[in-house]
Amino acid sequence: MKKLEQLYEGKAKKVFKTDDPNLYIVDYKDDATAFNGQKKGTIEGKGIINNRVSNHLMKMLEKNGIPTHLVEEISDRETVVKKVTIIPLEVIIRNIAAGSLSKRLGLEEGTKLKHTVLEYCYKDDALGDPLVNDYHIYAMGIATKEELDLIAEYSFKINKLLSDYLKDLNIELIDYKIEFGKTPDGTIILADEISPDTCRFWDSNTGEKLDKDRFRRDLGNVEGAYHEIMKRLLGE
Ligand code: ADP
Ligand code: UDP
Numbered sequence: 356m357k358k359l360e361q362l363y364e365g366k367a368k369k370v371f372k373t374d375d376p377n378l379y380i381v382d383y384k385d386d387a388t389a390f391n392g393q394k395k396g397t398i399e400g401k402g403i404i405n406n407r408v409s410n411h412l413m414k415m416l417e418k419n420g421i422p423t424h425l426v427e428e429i430s431d432r433e434t435v436v437k438k439v440t441i442i443p444l445e446v447i448i449r450n451i452a453a454g455s456l457s458k459r460l461g462l463e464e465g466t467k468l469k470h471t472v473l474e475y476c477y478k479d480d481a482l483g484d485p486l487v488n489d490y491h492i493y494a495m496g497i498a499t500k501e502e503l504d505l506i507a508e509y510s511f512k513i514n515k516l517l518s519d520y521l522k523d524l525n526i527e528l529i530d531y532k533i534e535f536g537k538t539p540d541g542t543i544i545l546a547d548e549i550s551p552d553t554c555r556f557w558d559s560n561t562g563e564k565l566d567k568d569r570f571r572r573d574l575g576n577v578e579g580a581y582h583e584i585m586k587r588l589l590g591e
Pocket of ligand 2: 445447453454455456484530531532552553554555567
C-alpha cells in the first residue's frame with residue numbers, strides 16, 4: 356500500500372491518505388501538549404511507544420469482541436487503520452477519582468469511586484472540549500440514542516477488559532479517554548489511540564504515576580514512565 360498526502364496534523368499524530376480509499380496511515384509524533392495546547396513539549400520516543408502500546412491493547416480488545424480501527428503496524432511509528440468519520444466525543448471512563456473530576460467534585464485524587472463514571476466531552480478545541488450529557492449529544496445530532504447506547508456498552512466492556520488485563524501487569528487503570536468512529540457503512544468502531552497519553556496508569560503497589568501526568572505536572576522521569584508501560588505490556 357502507498358502512503359499518499361497528509362490529511363491532517365494533530366497534536367500527537369499525523370494522518371495520511373493511502374491508495375486504498377478505506378484506509379489511512381497514522382504516524383505518531385513525540386510532541387506532547389497539555390491544558391488544551393497551552394503547555395507544549397517533547398517526550399523522546401513517545402511516538403514509538405504509543406504506537407506499539409495502542410496497537411497491543413487494541414489487538415487484545417479486538418480478540419475479545421470489540422471492533423477497532425487497527426489494521427496493521429507498518430513501522431515503529433506508523434499504523435494502517437480503517438478510515439472512519441470520528442464521532443466528535445471524548446468518551447471518558449473513570450474508576451478512581453483524579454484530574455478534572457477531583458477538581459470538579461472535590462474528591463481527593465485516588466478516591467475509589469463506588470460506581471464507574473462515564474462522561475462525554477464535545478471534541479472542539481476552540482470551546483475547550485466542554486463536558487456534555489446524552490441530551491446535548493442528541494440535541495446537537497452528534498449521535499442517535501441507539502449509537503450512544505452502543506458507545507456506552509462498548510466503553511464499559513473495554514473498561515473491564517483493560518482493567519483486568521492491566522491488573523495482571525501491576526498497573527491500575529484510573530481513567531482514560533477513547534474515541535469512536537463510523538465506517539462508510541455506518542458501523543461504529545473504536546478509533547484513535549489507547550496509550551499513556553490518554554490513560555492514567557498507576558503502579559498497583561507504589562501508586563507511582565506511569566502516564567502523561569508526569570509531563571502535565573512536571574514530575575520528572577516522563578520518558579522512563581512511558582518506557583516502563585511498554586516494558587510491562589510488550590516485555591521490552
Ligand atoms: P488531536 O486532533 O486532538 O490533536 P491527534 O494528534 O491524535 O489529536 O490527531 C489524530 C486525529 O485523527 C484525531 O483528530 C483523531 O480523532 C483522528 N483519528 C483517529 N483515528 C482515526 C481513524 N481511524 N480515521 C480517521 N480519523 C482518525
Ligand atoms: N484525556 C485525554 N485527552 C483529553 C482529555 C482527557 O486523553 O483531551 C484523558 C486523560 O489522560 C485522563 C482522562 O482522559 O486519563 C480524564 O482526564 P481529565 O478529565 O481528568 O482531564 P485532565 O486532568 O487531563 O485535564
